Amino acid sequence: MTTLHTISKGPSSKLLESCLSIARENDALLFIEDGVYYSSELASESSIPKHQLLFTLEEDIIARGLQHSILNKFETINYRKFVELCTFHEKVINWF
Amino acid sequence: MTKPKKMFTFISRQAPYGKDRARLCLDAALAATVFEQKVNYVFSDDGVYQLLKQQNGGSIGSKTLGSALEALDLYGIEDVFVNEASLRQRNLNSEHLLIKTIPVTNIQLANLILKSDYVINL
Amino acid sequence: MIFSIVIYSAPYTTQSASTALHFSKTLIGEGHKIYRLFFYSDGVHNASSLTIAPQDEKSLQAEWDTLIKVNKLDSVVCVSSALKRGVLSNEEAQRQGLTGHSLRDSSEISGLGQFIDAYIHSDRVISFG
Numbered sequence: 001m002t003t004l005h006t007i008s009k010g011p012s013s014k015l016l017e018s019c020l021s022i023a024r025e026n027d028a029l030l031f032i033e034d035g036v037y038y039s040s041e042l043a044s045e046s047s048i049p050k051h052q053l054l055f056t057l058e059e060d061i062i063a064r065g066l067q068h069s070i071l072n073k074f075e076t077i078n079y080r081k082f083v084e085l086c087t088f089h090e091k092v093i094n095w096f
Numbered sequence: 097m098t099k100p101k102k103m104f105t106f107i108s109r110q111a112p113y114g115k116d117r118a119r120l121c122l123d124a125a126l127a128a129t130v131f132e133q134k135v136n137y138v139f140s141d142d143g144v145y146q147l148l149k150q151q152n153g154g155s156i157g158s159k160t161l162g163s164a165l166e167a168l169d170l171y172g173i174e175d176v177f178v179n180e181a182s183l184r185q186r187n188l189n190s191e192h193l194l195i196k197t198i199p200v201t202n203i204q205l206a207n208l209i210l211k212s213d214y215v216i217n218l
Numbered sequence: 219m220i221f222s223i224v225i226y227s228a229p230y231t232t233q234s235a236s237t238a239l240h241f242s243k244t245l246i247g248e249g250h251k252i253y254r255l256f257f258y259s260d261g262v263h264n265a266s267s268l269t270i271a272p273q274d275e276k277s278l279q280a281e282w283d284t285l286i287k288v289n290k291l292d293s294v295v296c297v298s299s300a301l302k303r304g305v306l307s308n309e310e311a312q313r314q315g316l317t318g319h320s321l322r323d324s325s326e327i328s329g330l331g332q333f334i335d336a337y338i339h340s341d342r343v344i345s346f347g
Contacts, residue, residue: 001210008234008346018109018141021181021202022209033233059240060233079244086342087219087250093215094345096226096234102338120226120259123298127330131338214337217345 003027004089008096010034011041015095020048028053028089030082031074036060040069048073057082104128105136105212108143112161113153118146121218122164129171136208137168139197140179144186147178147193162194169195179205221245222254222336225261226347229278235264238346239281246289254336255286255293257325261347262300265293265325268318279322286324293325294332301327 005019005027016038019029029052031038038044039056048054056074061067070076077085086092106125110117128135139147151162168176178197183189190199200208209215223242227234245252257264264282271277286293295305304320307327311319321327337343 003209006344008237022206024206024210033237079240080248082241083244083248083250086221086344091209091215092342092344093209093217094347095217096345096347104334104337116259124330124333128334130331131334133334133338214343216337 002089003091006030006094007035008033010037025051030055032057039074102213103134104214107138107217109141111142111145117218135173136175138177144182219341220251222340222343224256224345226259228260228263234346253340257295262295262305265295267322268320283324294328297327
């Protein structure tokens with residue numbers, strides 16, 4: 001039983017901290033909209049436990065010119081994969 | 097034919113008055129009770145500020161959210177939780193709170209979410 | 219799978235309504251069902267008919283309208299959110315004695331019961347705000 005968490009605001013929102021305080025080890029995190037800035041910040045990389053799967057939304061990355069700044073831990077995905085993640089995980093919790 | 101009861105967990109994470117989120121969350125939870133669903137209500141992060149005593153929304157032309165929270169009890173929502181860590185981070189304790197709440201740790205909260213069929217995170 | 223989508227934000231102010239639209243289109247493209255779109259709070263502005271987009275910008279309201287009609291989706295705006303923001307159906311406007319109406323005919327006004335009902339009848343509910 002795993003949950004997909006979507007995070008749609010940037011690091012100043014502290015949404016990641018709130019999410020991680022109740023997320024479980026095998027949950028997946030998907031960063032969208034301004035949330036994609038998390039995927040280029042070293043500070044967020046160090047705060048995320050190793051076993052959580054990290055995804056970031058390609059369309060939002062490209063729009064913001066971040067394509068070359070994405071940290072290794074993050075897998076860049078498109079909307080189709082976003083939909084697939086929603087079906088794969090039993091629950092989806094949106095943080096906005 | 098009635099469907100089996102589902103468990104809804106509402107997480108209210110925003111302070112009152114500045115935005116409408118706290119009110120949206122409360123209204124949605126009250127609506128869930130009409131469907132005779134199991135409802136949990138959680139105050140977390142800045143949402144714990146909704147619980148402060150001596151609120152008076154009237155001073156800014158608003159309804160007082162704190163008073164509206166009494167509806168949780170009236171509508172039969174008994175499982176009202178407050179995130180202990182969120183209180184602590186804000187120098188608050190149960191004496192500051194307007195309604196009776198059950199303190200929970202982050203781990204207990206994660207388990208509650210796991211048990212829930214639906215999580216509304218506002 | 220059966221999805222419902224809840225939209226909490228107005229178009230243009232934040233990106234979320236646009237994300238929700240893109241996500242909904244992808245869902246349908248991938249063969250999933252949408253049980254209901256529910257517009258809550260500022261989200262009700264997505265269903266307004268009294269809008270004009272600049273020529274070089276997309277009209278999100280028009281795109282929602284097309285998506286709803288082409289796929290015969292159930293689309294609901296929350297009554298308490300809509301009335302105070304001036305998003306009114308013709309019937310509602312008449313009932314209140316107001317001269318204009320502003321809700322697209324692809325959506326209907328209803329209560330939060332429809333929000334809870336969407337959760338009960340969907341495999342997943344995805345919120346954008």
